[in-house]
Amino acid sequence: MARHWKWAALIVAILAAIVYPYAVRSYFLSLAIEVLIYSIFAMSLDLLLGYTGLTSFGHAAFFGLGAYILAYTALGLTDNILVTVPLVIIGAALLALIIGFFALRTSGIYFLMVTMAFAQMLFSIAISWSDVTGGSDGLAGVPRPVIGVGAWAYTFDSRESYYYLVLAFFLLSWIALRSIVGSPFGAALRGIRDNEQRMRALGYNTFRYKMAAFVIGGAFAGLAGALLTHFTQHAAPETLYWATSGQVMIMLIVGGVGTLVGPMLGAAVIRLLPTFVSSYTERWEIVLGLVFILFVLFAPRGIVGLLRRAVEKRP
C-alpha cells in the first residue's frame, strides 16, 4: 500500500515539474532551475557524507571545476552538450581521483580539513592565474547549450527549454544515484560508513570503495557546476569558494542526510530562504546561520527526520 502511494506521489511530482513552467512567472522558473541544479549538487555530496561517511568540506572543488571546464570548452571548442558534458564529467572525476589519492589516506577531521584546503587551493588558482581563468571576473559570455548535429541541432535558448534540459539531467542523476545507493556497492558504502574496520576484516578493499564513491560524487558535482554555468552564462571563482562548499553542506543538513529526498528539500528551502528573508532584513546570512545551527542542535536528521517523526507520532 505504502509503495503504491510512493509511486503515485512520484508521478504527480514529475507531472507537476513538467507543467510548472506554464504556471509560474519567469522569476520562479529561474529559481526552480537553480533548485534543481543545487539538488544534483547536494545529492552528490550526500553520496559521500550520508552514505559513505566521508565528511568532505571541499565539494565546491568539483562544482567549480565543472563550471570552468564547461566555460572553457563552450567558449573555445564547442557548445554541444554531447561533447562538453562528458568532458566536464571526466575532468571532475579526474580531479576527484587526485584529491582522493591524498585526502582518503586520512579520515574524520583530517579528511575534512584536507578536502577543504584542496578546494581553497583551486579557488586561489582561479583568482590568481588570470590569463587562463579570467581572475576574479571569471569567464563570461558562455553560450546556451546545443544538442545534436547539423540539421538535427537544437539550441536551448529559452528559459523554458533550459528548464526541461536541467529537469532531464536532474531525473537522470536521481535515478543513477538511487540505483547506486540501492546496489550491493551502495550497501558496501553504508557498511564502511557504519564500521570501516569490520568491512576491512570482511575482505573489502575499503580505500577503493571510498575512492569510487568520491569520484562518482565529484563527477555529479561537476555536472551541477556545468549546468549552473550554462544557466548564468558565466563561470565565477565563487563556485570554488568555501562558502559554496558550506552552502551545499547546509542544504544537505537542513534537508536530511542519508536520503535522496533530503538534498532536494534542503536545496529548495535554502535557495528560497533569501527571497523571503530579504523582504524583512538585509542580514539574511545571519538568519541562514541561525536556521542551520538550530537544525544541527535540535534536528540533526533535517526536514526529512522531522517529517518522519511527525508521521510516526500520528496514531
Added chain:
Amino acid sequence: MSASQFIFQLFNGLVFSMLLFILAAGLSLIFGLMDVINLSHGAFYLLGGYIGLTMVRQFDNFWIALIVAPLIVSGLGLIVEYFFLRRLYGRHRHLDQVLFTFGLALIAADLIRWRWGAYVESVPGPDELKGAVVIFGALFPRYRMSLIFFGLIIAAGLGLLIGRTRIGAIVRAGVSDAQMVSGLGIDIQKVFAGVFALGTALAALAGVLGAPVLNLYPGLDLEILILALVVVVVGGLGTLKGAFFGSLLIGLANTFGKALIPQFSMFLIFAVMAVVLLARPSGLFGVKGN
C-alpha cells in the same frame, strides 16, 4: 633575489609564522583536549582584530587593545562553550561540532560586516615600536621584529604552561583520556571550558597583533583559518610542537612563495601539505590514530 632581499623575506616569513603559531596553537589545543575542530577560530581572530581596532580608536593605545580584546573574545568563547558546544561533546558528534562552529562562523562574519563595514581597515602599531631596524643591510620595521620575539615568548609560555604546571598536566592527561581524568575527581568540564577560552583568547591575540601587518577585512577570517588548518594538519593536531614547526614551515613557504611565484603561492603551501600527508598522514609530530 639578492642577499638582503632574502634576509628581508626571511624575517617577513618569521613574522607571519609567529602570527600563525599563536592562532594555530589555540586551534590545536582545543582539538587536542576537546576533540573539537573549531571552524569559527578564524572568526574569533577577526573579531579580536576589530575589537582591537575600536579600542585603538577609543583610547589611542595599542596595549589596552592587546589586553582587552582577547579578554572580551574569550568571554564570548566561554558563552559559546557553555550554552552550545557542551551539548555536542561525544565520540560520534564530530560532524555536528564542525557544522555548529561553521554556522557560528557564518553568523559572526555577517555580524562583523554589520558592525564594522566591508572596508579594508589598517591599524597602527604601538608608538613605542615605530621606525625600523637594520638587519644585515636590510631595513626592517621594529614592530614586525618585536612580533617575532613576542611569538617566541608565547611559545615558551605555552610550553611551560602545558609541560610544567599542574594545570598543564591535567590538560595533557585530558588529551590522552578525558574520562580517566574525570574519574580521578577533576571537573573536566571546567578544564574544557578553560581551554576553549584560552584558545579563543589566543585567536583574538593573534588578531590584534596581526592587524598592523595584515590589515582587517571581511574574508580574512577564512583566509587565516585555512592557513591555520594547514598548519595543524602539517604539524599534527593537538601538539604544541607541531603547531610551532608547522607554522614555521607554512609561514616561510607562504612568504617565499608570494615573493618568488606570486600567482601560485597557495599552490606551494598545498604542495608542502600534500608531501607531508603522503609521508606522515597524521602530521609531522602527530600521534598515529589521532
